[in-house]
Amino acid sequence: MTWLLLLCLWACHVSGDKRIDYSGYTVHRFQVDTSSNTMEKLESFDMELDETTKTARLLLDVWAEPSKSNPYADVLVAPEFLSKFKSMLTASELATLKLLEGDIQSQINAERHAMLRNSISRRRKRSLMKSWTDFDTNSYHSYEEMMKFMKLLGEQKSDMVEVLKVATSSEGRTIYGVKIHPPGASPPEKPSIIVDAGVHAREWIAPAVALFLIRKIVSEYGSNPRVTANLDKFDWYIVPQVNPDGYEYSRISDRLWRKTRSKNTTVNRWCMGADANRNWGYRWGEAGANRTPCSNIYMGSHPYSEPEIRGLKDFFTWQIANPMVYISLHSYGQLLLSPWGYTNERTENYQDQQSAAREAAQAIKNTTGVSYSYGTISEMMYPASGTSIDFMQHRGVPYIYGVELRPTDNPNSFAFNLPPSYIRATGDEMLAALNAIGDHAVKIKRL
Structure with a gap:
């Protein structure tokens, strides 16, 4: 089976859904200044909403929060928000800033291509799984x-x-x-x-x-x-x-989707889902x-x-x-x-x-x-x-x-x-x- 046919099979599998493209998004790690409110400030800038087009674009996503055992944060940043992101860090945090991934889409593509290469044998195994x-x-x-x-x-x-x-x-x-x-x-x-x-x-x-x-x-x-x-x-x-x-x-x-897929019937109706681990009733x-x-x-x-x-x-x-x-x-x-x-x-x-x-x-x-x-x-x-x-x-x-x-x-x-x-x-x-x-x-x- 040719590579082009394999791509076609994969495209058919996704049933016409448009994939979210994270080209230009970068992942950064920095040591958090515990005396600052950096993380709180960053998380308030996570999405950019466009009321005209009824769309939301991810600007920043905290992937790993700092902990007592590991005082570093990992943050995904949209290309247009990178300058603002850096300006929000304290001088000590900026000094420790390290680029972990220069283009996260390349990592997503590599994972997808690996799945494509395995799809023929996987498809055969699924049909034979008795x-x-x-x-x-x-x-x-x-x-x-x-x-x-x-x-x-x-x-x-x-x-x-x-x-x-x-x-x-x-x-x-x-x-x-x-x-x-x-x-x-x-x-x-x-x-x-x-x-x-x-x-x-x-x-x-x-x-x-x-x-x-x-x-x-x-x-x-x-x-x-x-x-x-x-x-x-x-x-x-x-x-x-x-x-x-x-x-x-x-x-x-959307490889980086986190939430459920429920429909929001109140404000921002185009934003779907909730964090399933913030939805339990005790101390909600x-x-x-x-x-x-x-x-x-x-x-x-x-x-x-x-x-x-x-x-x-x-x-x-x-x-x-x-x-x-x-x-x-x-x-x-x-x-x-x-x-x-x-x-x-x-x-x-x-x-x-x-x-x-x-x-x-x-x-x-x-x-x-x-x-x-x-x-x-x-x-x-x-x-x-x-x-x-x-x-x-x-x-x-x-x-x-x-x-x-x-x-x-x-x-x-x-x-x-x-x-x-x-x-x-x-x-x-x-x-x-x-x-x-x-x-x-x-x-x-x-x-």
């Missing part, structure tokens, strides 16, 4: 492929896997999760580990790692002692793609909230305005009787973030949560050599309200972490375009981390 073991967890997949894998798994490993409907998205996609347990019946009071991923559309490594975990646990139960011991103690609930609308939009139209609209519909961190018109989050909340509340561990996978930053997000106050079980996080970080280090830092959302990064992390803490789940996956310490600035060759190692270190947290819970809670 077993869940045929699913390649070392690739990024469409949501349709994810669903097929989960359904095959439920059919062919019905003694261990139940496929569960979690919610329906704004565009009508069914959001599925799986429950994994040892062969046979599982008692309803058995403690559970919950993992969700894909909350932010552009963070492709997160759902890929969740799918890796599903396959790894099912395939290695009975042969891998750590996997076997963990599953004997805990049932696993994994929802690998919470935001399928946004994810598919990031695949075919407080610290770190953004009420501008065009913003990447827009909290939504009201708590649980997004059907994806409303469905996820009901699923967690009514279908999981004894949640012990909750992990929400994101990228990037290599962090294990615990509650609270809405306040600088510490939770009652802060020390226990930090002890488990310390053991998880050490397990990651022992597995792949990669360093993860840990602490609360507010003390490590920035105030954020309406998050799933705070909701689960309020509900009483003991061990809760928002995990920012790779990259950070890689010499290449992959950001959200992490090559699929990193999926396996990132999945291995996450399984090691979850096993460590599970071991800690067994010991402390005497399970």
Whole structure:
């Protein structure tokens, strides 16, 4: 098949959607002056709205916030905003400014071309996939492929896997999760580990790692002692793609799309979606909230305005009787973030949560050599309200972490375009981390 025909096939796949072009956009890193309000000022200039054409153009997007362990910020800047961006930095911040990527579109193009080169064999594999073991967890997949894998798994490993409907998205996609347990019946009071991923559309490594975990646990139960011991103690609930609308939009139209794809029916109607991790009802609209519909961190018109989050909340509340561990996978930053997000106050079980996080970080280090830092959302990064992390803490789940996956310490600035060759190692270190947290819970809670 010729390259031109391959391009044609890809063009047909995107169904006529116009791709957002980020030519000229640059990515910068600088050390943040903690005495300044630079980050707050920058985030207020994220979008330029054109009332005449009813369009919004991204001017600036904070990709990585500074933390106590990593005082650097990564920021995407539109070419026409670069001069203004530099003028907003303090002298000390400007002195540390480093260009990470001179044209982010070139990185997006490289990723797209790699996907094009693999599309023929992937297409053939999809048509031939008759077993869940045929699913390649070392690739990024469409949501349709994810669903097929989960359904095959439920059919062919019905003694261990139940496929569960979690919610329906704004565009009508069914959001599925799986429950994994040892062969046979599982008692309803058995403690559970919950993992969700894909909350932010552009963070492709997160759902890929969740799918890796599903396959790894099912395939290695009975042969891998750590996997076997963990599953004997805990049932696993994994929802690998919470935001399928946004994810598919990031695949075919806007690689850097973050939000859901709900329609805004109030002001700025051409700005779509909400930040699914600002839409939870507990402490919604407080610290770190953004009420501008065009913003990447827009909290939504009201708590649980997004059907994806409303469905996820009901699923967690009514279908999981004894949640012990909750992990929400994101990228990037290599962090294990615990509650609270809405306040600088510490939770009652802060020390226990930090002890488990310390053991998880050490397990990651022992597995792949990669360093993860840990602490609360507010003390490590920035105030954020309406998050799933705070909701689960309020509900009483003991061990809760928002995990920012790779990259950070890689010499290449992959950001959200992490090559699929990193999926396996990132999945291995996450399984090691979850096993460590599970071991800690067994010991402390005497399970």
